[in-house]
Amino acid sequence: MKARRKETTGSPPVSELLRTEFGKNTDSFTLVSTVRTLTELSESVCFIKAGSVEGTGFLLFGNYILTCAHVVEKILTESQPVSADFKYEKPVKSLEPLAVKPQIVAYDRKLDYALLELDQGSAPLPPALITRLGVPPASGGVCIIGHPSGSAKKIDPCSVIEFEEHQDKKCQKQCRVQVITRNSFEELRDGKRLSYNTCFYDGASGSPVLNDKFQLVAMHTGGYWYQLWTGKTQNVIEYGTHVTVILKNVLQELFRVASENPERLAVLKMLVEDACRIPVAREILKQSVTNDLQRYELLKGMTDRSSLLDELLNECEEENRMELD
Structure with missing residues (x-):
């Protein structure tokens, strides 16, 4: 400095x-x-420690945090434990870090991002920044x-x-x-x-x-x-x-994983439900689904026929029909 x-x-x-x-x-x-x-928004930012490596992350949606891939690469190579501390705001670190589950949910080295799941138990979490x-x-x-x-x-x-x-x-x-x-x-x-x-x-x-x-x-x-x-x-x-580029890639990864492992559908559904409420995220989701029948069918199974997701799928179906005409 x-x-x-x-x-x-x-x-x-x-x-x-x-x-x-x-x-x-x-x-x-x-x-x-x-x-x-800004102070209020800072509550959603966390200090990340992965072995000897330190970095920053933030709550993106649900209990999932986003950080750089190079910060947490040791999860993949050395199975190092990772923690996230949202309350490190004074020179002395807080005593309330949250554990991060060892599996990386979505990852892309070229874009340098990693999506991680917090193992927060019953601990309350700050607002997710995807709404912004x-x-x-x-x-x-x-x-x-x-x-x-x-x-x-x-x-x-x-x-x-x-x-x-x-x-x-x-x-x-x-x-x-x-x-x-x-x-x-x-x-x-x-x-x-x-x-x-x-x-x-x-x-x-x-x-x-x-x-x-x-x-x-x-x-x-x-x-x-x-x-x-x-x-x-x-x-x-x-x-x-x-983040719009990262979100597009995260959706692509979650669609791929969910189609192979139904247990991962819950993560995709959580992100999709949030994305449907946010104009910028909704457009990215719409682009990811239009002209992709497999993704369309995957999301169709999540709707309750009265949801925002159902409205989005109807729009995708209409656009597909117009292109065929």
Whole structure:
């Protein structure tokens, strides 16, 4: 953290560089009411410990938390126990971590996400953030809530970095050695990631990223580095994976697993019921089912003929009919 803010000879402080080049479009995060809302939403964010690895996660739906795949990979390789602590808000860790079941519910290494099930017993859980699902902004302010460097829960308002700004020549002049390559920019431009500048790095992977309407838009995943003239490395572009992209993949995985193992239908049904109530999630679910007879039949078996799911399936059936005509 200290290295991040230290001035380097012959160049302005990095904080000044970022402020000048990208701006701090975060005026919407100054009202007391905004701070209060963010504090309430932070209750759904948890500190994750997987063996010696620490990270962040958040309650997505039901008793299922979302985090980065690289945070919990040891579940797969070494059967390490994992815990989630929603109350680590002071320098001293709380004594109330919840156990995480050893099986990963859904997982994708390329998108770098893992969906885990809490073994919470009768412990009450905070609100699920899927109810806040929104579309990532092209510009403006976002806010990240997490546990950087394994610290107590923190909130960082920061600004979205638009693609054109990634390749700014002034930024390139400050960098002696570029770890950020053209391929890096193309990866950020693939429509699956939101980039921004934040002081969060180690330990913050899995943090929820919210827009200025308090909507969940991304999950903090990582960043790209460049090297200063002094030889020190510096994070300049951090990014998160769009939660809409993750949700689409989670549905795909749960459909596959549920079709092979009926015992997993309960997880799919829980997610589907929540998705039907949220416009953005509902559209993703609809796209996942339209023109897929197997998924359609799987969901049809969950309806009670008066539910929101039944309405969605009727729409899918109508669209399929129109395409055939």
